[in-house]
Amino acid sequence: MSEIKIVFTGSMGAGKTTAIAAISEIPVISTDVRATDADVLQRKETTTVAMDYGELTLEDGQKLRLYGTPGQQRFEYMWKILARGALGLVILIDNSGSDPIGELVRYIDNFREFINETSAVIGISHMDTNPEPDLQSYYSYLQERGIELPVLPVDARSSDSVVMLIQALLAMLEFG
Ligand SMILES: Nc1nc2c(ncn2[C@@H]2O[C@H](COP(=O)(O)OP(=O)(O)OP(=O)(O)O)[C@@H](O)[C@H]2O)c(=O)[nH]1
Numbered sequence: 001m002s003e004i005k006i007v008f009t010g011s012m013g014a015g016k017t018t019a020i021a022a023i024s025e026i027p028v029i030s031t032d033v034r035a036t037d038a039d040v041l042q043r044k045e046t047t048t049v050a051m052d053y054g055e056l057t058l059e060d061g062q063k064l065r066l067y068g069t070p071g072q073q074r075f076e077y078m079w080k081i082l083a084r085g086a087l088g089l090v091i092l093i094d095n096s097g098s099d100p101i102g103e104l105v106r107y108i109d110n111f112r113e114f115i116n117e118t119s120a121v122i123g124i125s126h127m128d129t130n131p132e133p134d135l136q137s138y139y140s141y142l143q144e145r146g147i148e149l150p151v152l153p154v155d156a157r158s159s160d161s162v163v164m165l166i167q168a169l170l171a172m173l174e175f176g
């Protein structure tokens with residue numbers, strides 16, 4: 001297995017585009033446009049309308065193809081298109097949103113089939129500015145529903161942090 005497709009999905013502004021840019025060794029192909037919706041503009045200036053694409057080669061020579069989905073609900077049709085053929089899913093949740101656990105539920109439900117067939121990790125971003133809900137709240141929620149997925153804090157701006165998330169995902173692919 002020398003090429004692995006990984007998809008970053010998750011809530012708007014969680015840091016999908018930022019995370020891929022942080023670790024990609026090629027200039028990222030991005031489809032961000034200036035945001036027009038008030039709800040996006042409140043948080044940041046641009047939003048992804050189709051996809052992000054980056055690449056990362058690991059020390060052992062494995063090449064990762066990194067795809068990012070749009071976060072906005074109206075571009076949801078892209079999610080399944082991008083997930084096709086992917087081996088793993090990174091779900092990024094913005095902890096500063098109004099209902100981050102609700103967001104996680106939405107993504108797990110949406111990708112349920114995909115998660116059952118492949119693998120997924122959950123990264124919680126913006127924990128530096130919004131420590132609540134804490135990781136335990138996420139664990140408890142998942143445990144109650146019998147969902148066994150790793151949950152890690154992530155700062156999408158930090159390549160080390162994003163790589164750690166990817167390593168957790170790859171470990172699951174190897175041993176899952
Ligand atoms: N403080 C803080 N800021 C973060 C963190 N992670 C990401 N950011 C910032 O949050 C913003 C995320 O923006 P994007 O990367 O465009 O988010 P996205 O998930 O691609 O959003 P959409 O494409 O609109 O769905 C950027 O301004 C990042 O610098 C974090 O852990 N802490």
Ligand SMILES: [Mg+2]
Pocket residue numbers: 016017018047048052068069070071
């Ligand atoms: Mg984006």
